[in-house]
Amino acid sequence: MQPAAKVLTVNELAEYLRVHRSTIYRLLKKGQLPGFKIGSDWRFNVEVIDEWRLKQGAAALDSAGEEED
Secondary structure, eight states: OOOOEEEOOOOHHHHHHHHHHHHHHHHHHHSOOOOOTTTTTEEEEEHHHHHHHHHHHHHHHHHHHHHHH
């Protein structure tokens, strides 16, 4: 049996990413942050967020490499 996935609230995610809550809501509104709703509350799977962060970093490196060409 697999352990339950760690799920964060908006406040917990803001602390985890070290950003303000309004940044989380702005990213959600733009559809740029992976999350899901339970009722009216947003929740975030830590593993999915970590993958998202890696992809964001890779995308930034890719765009920086294109600018140098």
